[in-house]
Amino acid sequence: MxxxxxxxxxxxxxxxxxxxxxxxxxxxxxxxxxxxxxxxxxxxxxxxxxxxxxxxxxxxxxxxxxxxxxxxxxxxxxxxxxxxxxxxxxxxxxxxxxxxxxxxxxxxxxxxxxxxxxxxxxxxxxxxxxxxxxxxxxxxxxxxxxxxxxxxxxxxxxxxxxxxxxxxxxxxxxxxxxxxxxxxxxxxxxxxxxxxxxxxxxxxxxxxxxxxxxxxxxxxxxxxxxxxxxxxxxxxxxxxxxxxxxxxxxxxxxxxxxxxxxxxxxxxxxxxxxxxxxxxxxxxxxxxxxxxxxxxxxxxxxxxxxxxxxxxxxxxxxxxxxxxxxxxxxRGLLPADDKGIDEVVYPLSADEFAAATRLAAARRADGQRVCVDYSQRRFKHVIARAEADGASRLLILGAAEVAKGIYKERSLSTREEREQPLPS
Amino acid sequence: MxxxxxxxxxxxxxxxxxxxxxxxxxxxxxxxxxxxxxxxxxxxxxxxxxxxxxxxxxxxxxxxxxxxxxxxxxxxxxxxxxxxxxxxxxxxxxxxxxxxxxxxxxxxxxxxxxxxxxxxxxxxxxxxxxxxxxxxxxxxxxxxxxxxxxxxxxxxxxxxxxxxxxxxxxxxxxxxxxxxxxxxxxxxxxxxxxxxxxxxxxxxxxxxxxxxxxxxxxxxxxxxxxxxxxxxxxxxxxxxxxxxxxxxxxxxxxxxxxxxxxxxxxxxxxxxxxxxxxxxxxxxxxxxxxxxxxxxxxxxxxxxxxxxxxxxxxxxxxxxxxxxxxxxxxRGLLPADDKGIDEVVYPLSADEFAAATRLAAARRADGQRVCVDYSQRRFKHVIARAEADGASRLLILGAAEVAKGIYKERSLSTREEREQPLPS
Missing domain, CATH: 3.30.930.10 (Bira Bifunctional Protein; Domain 2)
Incomplete structure (x- = not known):
């Protein structure tokens, strides 16, 4: 071309x-x-x-x-x-x-x-x-x-x-x-x-x-x-x-x-x-x-x-x-804009991409609407995008988490974090 | 034209x-x-x-x-x-x-x-x-x-x-x-x-x-x-x-x-x-x-x-x-055809059209998917069409029913009928 x-x-x-x-x-x-x-x-x-x-x-x-x-x-x-x-x-x-x-x-x-x-x-x-x-x-x-x-x-x-x-x-x-x-x-x-x-x-x-x-x-x-x-x-x-x-x-x-x-x-x-x-x-x-x-x-x-x-x-x-x-x-009767995204999976580096892919597959099978942020950008960028997209939760995966077999689930409204087991 | x-x-x-x-x-x-x-x-x-x-x-x-x-x-x-x-x-x-x-x-x-x-x-x-x-x-x-x-x-x-x-x-x-x-x-x-x-x-x-x-x-x-x-x-x-x-x-x-x-x-x-x-x-x-x-x-x-x-x-x-x-x-994987009709309202004559219209409006407001059969055809034709359309119930309105303030609800599967009050 x-x-x-x-x-x-x-x-x-x-x-x-x-x-x-x-x-x-x-x-x-x-x-x-x-x-x-x-x-x-x-x-x-x-x-x-x-x-x-x-x-x-x-x-x-x-x-x-x-x-x-x-x-x-x-x-x-x-x-x-x-x-x-x-x-x-x-x-x-x-x-x-x-x-x-x-x-x-x-x-x-x-x-x-x-x-x-x-x-x-x-x-x-x-x-x-x-x-x-x-x-x-x-x-x-x-x-x-x-x-x-x-x-x-x-x-x-x-x-x-x-x-x-x-x-x-x-x-x-x-x-x-x-x-x-x-x-x-x-x-x-x-x-x-x-x-x-x-x-x-x-x-x-x-x-x-x-x-x-x-x-x-x-x-x-x-x-x-x-x-x-x-x-x-x-x-x-x-x-x-x-x-x-x-x-x-x-x-x-x-x-x-x-x-x-x-x-x-x-x-x-x-x-x-x-x-x-x-x-x-x-x-x-x-x-x-x-x-x-x-x-x-x-x-x-x-x-x-x-x-x-x-x-x-x-x-x-x-x-x-x-x-x-x-x-x-x-008349202000149109609904608020909602992209319909529940969760964003965030692998910190490409080393966690496979774990992120596996986690996303498991969450989707569980009925969640899930994006994976494969951008490898810094936390503040990823969280800003997840918030702009209207997601409720960020699922964070670093090397330490993957080694422990867990991910961190962060609520984007309360900012509370808790550890969850990674699916096998 | x-x-x-x-x-x-x-x-x-x-x-x-x-x-x-x-x-x-x-x-x-x-x-x-x-x-x-x-x-x-x-x-x-x-x-x-x-x-x-x-x-x-x-x-x-x-x-x-x-x-x-x-x-x-x-x-x-x-x-x-x-x-x-x-x-x-x-x-x-x-x-x-x-x-x-x-x-x-x-x-x-x-x-x-x-x-x-x-x-x-x-x-x-x-x-x-x-x-x-x-x-x-x-x-x-x-x-x-x-x-x-x-x-x-x-x-x-x-x-x-x-x-x-x-x-x-x-x-x-x-x-x-x-x-x-x-x-x-x-x-x-x-x-x-x-x-x-x-x-x-x-x-x-x-x-x-x-x-x-x-x-x-x-x-x-x-x-x-x-x-x-x-x-x-x-x-x-x-x-x-x-x-x-x-x-x-x-x-x-x-x-x-x-x-x-x-x-x-x-x-x-x-x-x-x-x-x-x-x-x-x-x-x-x-x-x-x-x-x-x-x-x-x-x-x-x-x-x-x-x-x-x-x-x-x-x-x-x-x-x-x-x-x-x-x-x-x-592979036989397509779903069975379903028109998505729950109920058919059947006024026996034009004299019952207003009552049928009122009944349909009430049933629709109640979440039912409702047709009214305004054809004034005989019972066997109306029931055949309702069955072909996959409806579950026929709601029958004759002069006697309207005078009593009721309609007959007929189950198209069991053929059982029961009287129900007409909405006012």
Whole structure:
């Protein structure tokens, strides 16, 4: 090899996980896994590399425009997956009837997007997904929101600090159809409504006008978006709006699940993805300090059919690692850093390496998490490193100890030392 | 969205992990993590997408020819990493002196290679890596081999069923220099020696002749490759061969670690990667049933320098998921499949959904892993599914039970039922 000077940065927009970062990440993932298991969900995964065709949808999907896609050496159009749901759909299609429904599956998947440089936005993140396949009842939605709520409580967020904003594509669709907006125009209006939260009612009205929506209709749409709560919604939309019964039942079960107190019905929530068909929801920090959604989900009963299979009820959520870790860090809810080392074996010189190796093997077999400090550095350096690593005990081996068949066990908290027999 | 028919296969050469496969994978990963922690190693990770320049090395590295590389939309030459070591080196270079050495780091990383279609070879796999950075003594090698051995024992492989073949690049280099082969020719001979195990001595001699190695020298090389054991090696190479003392000390410490019984000194082990500088080893199924190495490792003290940093002692191993899972499956050592579901709540009709949701929330808060079967199917279907899912108990809720404020808890093994109070 010849010497070179390499770029020591990770690829633009991607993250390195040094041990300290990795411990935070694994702490988060372990909570996600525990909650998923508590709800009886099974974990699945697939390769981060996917067929590009899975993501090519109609206009209006931000995700299609932000694909991290390329052509491989074999001429295949492939992409680093931007989200996991199309992969889930593909896997279910591939197995067909051999998978007993309903399925309750979860995954923790790295997802990519390629977008022009923008401050604070990464090109990859990890996303916890839970999906229920084959259950048309909103009980599925409540299971998923309950899991999200259980996770948020497990990591120390009080119920009142989280707000679920819940809407229903069917309510919007039925209401807009009553106003004469359907088909392609409905999709276009959804794209606009999705921006409403960021751009406000005036800009929304302007965009609606550009789509040929007349002023009275635009006012009616904006009025729907400003409605909060199921009773006000029932007064606004017609009694035969099919999503209304769904949302009533959802709130009923949410009450039973103990999470109704943090729910708001809010039709301004649309979520970007074009495949949603029923309920959609987003989960926010109730204080409003974090402007981006912590998580979101929705029902997409038509996706399998659009990919060439049978129509199948599906509902799921995505929960990214970035926003929640920022939020938890801001609240001081991340755990203290712990390297997980119990004992450090310290041979004073290379003459004691064999005894140190034997001692470490015996202690590890005994269930201890053990490092050997083979550095042959002076006591103060070794003890400083052992303390920095968070070890509880230093096991000291000099020539005298080995000759006596013992080692000195020093407590790093009390500094007390005692002699212990060396294993043979 | 318009209907389409998608390719339901994963990208060529990549794997889907359905829940059953995922449980096997996570069982393996959990063992890897437990062993790493027992040895006091810290986990790290980086993005699977890396700068291509990290992998462009001299000829002779199979890995450079098999890069899954491409140009991204920003004109960057990037690759799906083929191995983790260059990433580790990059991360260490980026932090410099702020990382206290020695480092003991591990990772479980997905790695990619792009090769022409070949039966049974995937284009991605997961690889457990442990590396020690900043320790020049072979104690580091023995730590790593001990961890591999501890893992193999933890998954049920007896010590006698595993063989570590150990060699040293320095021995080969010093010996060949004595025969007049050095520099570029040494690298070329290494590439040939690396194939010796597969192609045999005659073909090796032919390839050596093609490199201009005379017959007497080729015979001397082949003689070295046929030597087994440290004593025979000491008789073959000169006393001042610097690798000899390393291997003697390695065997001494391996004895202390309790793993010397499964070690063989064998200079035919070279390992493909051009960056190795000292010890190299491979770990094999001792029965010979599995022809491919189960794992391999080596010392690469010059890599950081070649990437533009300070020369730093580094040693590490890679342990892939594919060969070991095949081997364990063949020996019947994989665990029985268990979905991890304790209880299934069964509301007989939608009228009992709220009570079922409440009951599930209470049982989950109590630490149980609970599904609710909202299917409203008949008893025999629900019980068959609960049994297939491996649940222990069915919690039955009909109108009569809810009216009485109870549920029926049915043991799926004894079929006994008893009434329990519904949580309020």
């Amino acid at each position: 010849s010497a070179q000077r390499i770029d020591i940065q990770p690829v633009k927009g991607t993250r390195d996980f040094y041990p300290e970062d990795m411990r935070r990440r694994q702490w988060l993932f372990e909570h996600w896994r525990q909650i998923s298991r508590r709800f009886g969900f099974e974990e699945y995964d697939a390769c981060v590399l996917e067929n590009e065709a899975l993501y090519i949808r109609k206009a209006g999907d931000e995700i299609t425009g932000q694909l991290y896609n390329f052509e491989d050496k074999g001429g295949r159009r492939v992409a680093l997956r931007p989200e996991m749901t199309p992969t889930l759909a593909r896997m279910i299609l591939a197995k067909g009837a051999s998978l007993p429904q309903p399925l309750r599956w979860y995954t923790i998947a790295q997802c990519f997007r390629y977008e022009r440089a923008q401050r604070g936005r990464k090109r990859e993140h990890y996303q916890w997904n839970m999906d229920i396949v084959g259950l048309a009842h909103v009980a599925a939605e409540v299971e998923l929101m309950s899991a999200q709520a259980a996770f948020l409580e497990a990591v120390g967020l009080q119920p009142e600090s989280i707000a679920f904003k819940v809407s229903h594509r069917g309510i919007l669709q039925h209401h807009l159809a009553g106003l004469g907006i359907d088909g392609e125009r409905f999709a276009a209006v959804c794209v606009i409504v999705d921006k409403h939260d960021k751009i406000g009612p005036e800009a929304t009205a302007t965009l609606l006008a550009e789509q040929g929506v007349d002023a009275a209709t635009a006012t009616a749409i904006l009025q729907l978006l400003s409605v909060r709560g199921i009773d006000a919604l029932a007064e606004t939309v017609s009694d035969d709006n099919p999503g209304l019964a769904d949302l009533r039942e959802l709130l009923n079960l949410a009450e039973a699940a103990g999470i109704a107190d943090r729910m708001t019905i809010d039709c301004s929530v649309v979520r970007g993805l074009s495949y949603y068909t029923g309920t959609v929801w987003e989960c926010f920090d109730a204080s409003g300090e974090v402007p981006r959604a912590v998580a979101g989900g929705g029902r997409y009963d038509a996706l399998l059919q659009h990919l060439g299979g049978e129509a199948t009820p599906m509902v799921g959520f995505g929960f990214g690692d970035v926003v929640i870790l920022d939020l938890l860090e801001g | 318009s209907a389409q028919r998608i390719d339901i296969q994963p990208v060529k050469g990549t794997r889907d992990f359905y829940p059953e496969d995922m449980r096997r994978r996570q069982w393996l990963f959990e063992h890897w993590r437990q062993i790493s922690r027992r040895f006091g190693f810290e986990e790290y990770d980086a993005c699977v997408l890396e700068n291509e320049a990290l992998y462009i090395r001299k000829a002779g590295d199979e890995i450079t020819g098999q890069l899954y590389n491409f140009e991204d939309k920003g004109g960057r030459r990037v690759a799906l990493r083929p191995e983790m070591t260059p990433t580790l080196a990059r991360m260490i270079l980026a932090k410099g002196a702020s990382l206290p050495q020695p480092l003991r780091w591990y990772t479980i990383a997905q790695c990619f290679r792009y090769e022409r279609a070949q039966r049974g070879r995937k284009r991605e796999h997961y690889q457990w890596n442990m590396d020690i950075v900043g320790l020049a003594h072979v104690a580091a090698e023995v730590e790593l081999m001990s961890a591999q051995a501890a893992f193999l024992e933890a998954v049920g492989l007896q010590p006698e069923s595993i063989a570590f073949k150990v060699s040293h690049r320095g021995i080969l280099q010093h010996h060949l220099a004595g025969l007049g082969i050095d520099g570029e020719r040494f690298a070329a001979v290494c590439v040939i020696v690396d194939k010796h195990d597969k192609i045999g001595p005659e073909a090796t001699a032919t390839l050596l002749a093609e490199q201009g190695v005379d017959a007497a020298t080729a015979t001397a090389i082949l003689q070295l490759l046929s030597v087994r054991g440290i004593d025979a090696l000491a008789e073959t190479v000169s006393d001042d061969n610097p690798g000899l003392a390393d291997l003697r000390e390695l065997l001494n410490l391996a004895e202390a670690a309790g793993i010397a019984d499964r070690m063989t000194i064998d200079c035919s082990v070279v390992r493909g990667l051009s960056y190795y500088t000292g010890t190299v080893w491979e770990c094999f199924d001792a029965s010979g049933e599995v022809p491919r190495a189960v794992a391999g490792g080596g010392r690469y003290d010059a890599l950081l320098q070649h990437l533009g940093g300070e020369a730093t002692p580094m040693v590490g191993f890679g342990f892939g998921d594919v060969v070991i899972l095949d081997l364990l499956e063949g």
